[in-house]
Amino acid sequence: MYPSQAKNVYKNAATQAQVHPVKLIHLIYERVLLHLEGAIDGVEKKNPGKRGENIGKAIALITELNVAVKVDEDPETGHFLQGLYTSILVELPKAAMNNDAGILRRAHAYFAQLKAIWEQTAMKEHGFSPNVPAGAHKVGEGRELPGGREADHPPTMSRVSVAI
Numbered sequence: 001m002y003p004s005q006a007k008n009v010y011k012n013a014a015t016q017a018q019v020h021p022v023k024l025i026h027l028i029y030e031r032v033l034l035h036l037e038g039a040i041d042g043v044e045k046k047n048p049g050k051r052g053e054n055i056g057k058a059i060a061l062i063t064e065l066n067v068a069v070k071v072d073e074d075p076e077t078g079h080f081l082q083g084l085y086t087s088i089l090v091e092l093p094k095a096a097m098n099n100d101a102g103i104l105r106r107a108h109a110y111f112a113q114l115k116a117i118w119e120q121t122a123m124k125e126h127g128f129s130p131n132v133p134a135g136a137h138k139v140g141e142g143r144e145l146p147g148g149r150e151a152d153h154p155p156t157m158s159r160v161s162v163a164i
Helices: 003-017 021-044 048-068 075-098 101-125
Strands: none
Touching (some): 021 075
């Protein structure tokens, strides 16, 4: 294979691998929820490795969400999301240090709400189906977490949308 052919292969692969920003945010919300659930399970099973690994991954994803917020396009929503993400980023290390599943459950509840709002607004506006798995919750319904507990629900947020 010649260098120019190799370059074209990578260009084609990169083009095919592109994900629409609305779908990407949805995928990140799903991963944050999975990692928070893993961290809760790690706390409940007294497994610090599992707890720490999942909290670390959740922090990395939330940080990416935080820096991706476009405040200039919708200042009110942008500042709200940045404040929420920052608050959660401050609290998650406390959950790791204190082995506090309550903090993780609250963070999970906020992200479940954000994901549901994202599915109801941005995903629909851009013609995406959220592909919600069977048994997944709707806004206002409980979601069972590890240990059989139901997630606490944050105060209801009306419409949250971010310009992409």
